[in-house]
Amino acid sequence: MKxxxxxxxxxxxxxxxxxxRERKSSQALIEGHIRAHSREVARExxxxxxxxxxxxxxxxxxxxxxxxxxxxxQVNPQRVLDYKLHSELQFLAPPYxxxxxxxxxxxxxxxxxxxxxxxxxxxxASGFGVVLTSDRHVSVSIMPxxxxxxxxxxxxxxxxxxxxxxxxxxxxxxGDLLLSRKPxxxxxxxxxxxxxxxxxxxxxxxxTPPWPGSFGPDPLAPIIFDMLPGKRYLVWFYxxxxxxxxxxxxxLVFVNASVPLxxxxxxxxxxxx
Numbered sequence: 294m295k296x297x298x299x300x301x302x303x304x305x306x307x308x309x310x311x312x313x314r315e316r317k318s319s320q321a322l323i324e325g326h327i328r329a330h331s332r333e334v335a336r337e338x339x340x341x342x343x344x345x346x347x348x349x350x351x352x353x354x355x356x357x358x359x360x361x362x363x364x365x366x367q368v369n370p371q372r373v374l375d376y377k378l379h380s381e382l383q384f385l386a387p388p389y390x391x392x393x394x395x396x397x398x399x400x401x402x403x404x405x406x407x408x409x410x411x412x413x414x415x416x417x418a419s420g421f422g423v424v425l426t427s428d429r430h431v432s433v434s435i436m437p438x439x440x441x442x443x444x445x446x447x448x449x450x451x452x453x454x455x456x457x458x459x460x461x462x463x464x465x466x467x468g469d470l471l472l473s474r475k476p477x478x479x480x481x482x483x484x485x486x487x488x489x490x491x492x493x494x495x496x497x498x499x500x501t502p503p504w505p506g507s508f509g510p511d512p513l514a515p516i517i518f519d520m521l522p523g524k525r526y527l528v529w530f531y532x533x534x535x536x537x538x539x540x541x542x543x544x545l546v547f548v549n550a551s552v553p554l555x556x557x558x559x560x561x562x563x564x565x566x
Contacts, residue, residue: 305431305559306383308390309424309525316391318468319422319527323393326463327533330475331416334535338455338480385555391422393531406439406553408532412456412546414539420461420531423555427520431559436515437462437530439552441496443478446489448543456481458534458548460499460513465527476500476513484544496530496550519562 311319335341392403396417402408403421410417427433445456459478464471476499478492500510520526532548539546 305429306425306427306433306520306557308385309426311390311424319391319424319465320393322465322468322527323391323420323422323463323529323531324395326470326473326529327393327395327416327418327531330418330461330533331535333475334416334457334477338457338482338535338537340455340535340537381559383557383559385423385557387553389421390424391527391529392420393422393529394419398532402531407549407551408530409549410458410532410534410547412445412534412536412539412544414536416533416535418461418531418533420529421552422527422529425520425526425528425557426524427522429522430519430562432517432519432562434515434517434558434560435528436556436558437496437513437552438554438556439496439550440493441478441499441532441548441550442491442493443532443534443546443548444489444491445479445481445484445544445546447481447484448487450483450486451542452483453538454481454483454542454544455537456534456539456544456546457536458532458546459501460496460550461529461531461533462513462516463529464516464518466521466524471526472516472518474511474513474516476511478502478548496552 387404387406389403392401394400396415397413398410398417398419399408402419408419410419441460443458457477457480459476462474478499479490497512497514499513503510530552532550534548536546
């Protein structure tokens with residue numbers, strides 16, 4: 294019997310740099326996704342009139358300022374960990390390719406992979422994206438390596454008050470939605486006086502608490518999909534929270550994720566006949 298020969302998987306998946314037009318297009322994609330996400334959460338919680346406001350940030354000027362500061366402080370802004378341990382495993386490291394934020398979200402998460410939101414009324418989110426392409430048809434598994442921490446604390450009983458938050462992952466292929474996950478880690482409604490909750494886990498393991506009798510939680514990652522040659526894949530990771538009627542009340546809430554590394558595993562696609 295003739296032995297099985299693996300195809301050579303070297304130099305399969307690469308990162309792409311976007312020009313200004315492509316960057317605006319990717320920003321529009323994630324903004325549309327996050328807006329839909331905020332409406333979905335608000336509808337499920339029965340909340341009306343949720344605010345969704347982006348701060349006016351000149352990202353181009355901000356990037357130049359960060360690069361100038363990095364040069365002044367002798368910080369290497371180049372990607373120092375984008376390499377392959379072997380032919381099927383790659384690691385991607387900051388700075389990532391794209392940042393996006395809304396509300397109280399941090400605007401520069403692509404710089405170091407740190408996304409965080411401190412509580413405010415309305416919907417807030419912070420995240421980063423990488424842009425990938427492949428020179429042949431492969432199956433990929435993407436696993437963000439990092440931590441997720443969040444918490445809320447209430448000091449007075451002053452209803453109504455709503456808070457919910459979690460993480461998210463979304464993949465676009467040439468502008469078309471390919472995959473989306475939006476785990477909700479906590480939801481609290483009119484909490485009692487002097488109550489709190491904290492959450493500490495790996496970013497990849499964030500999940501919506503399962504319903505009784507279900508098959509258990511569905512974690513954020515790994516995210517698995519097929520890549521076709523010549524296509525452009527935009528992969529976003531983010532954290533989010535939605536708060537209503539917390540202004541002026543003794544209620545504190547935050548969510549933070551730190552992802553200093555993304556592991557990307559490639560394999561030949563599996564065909565079932």
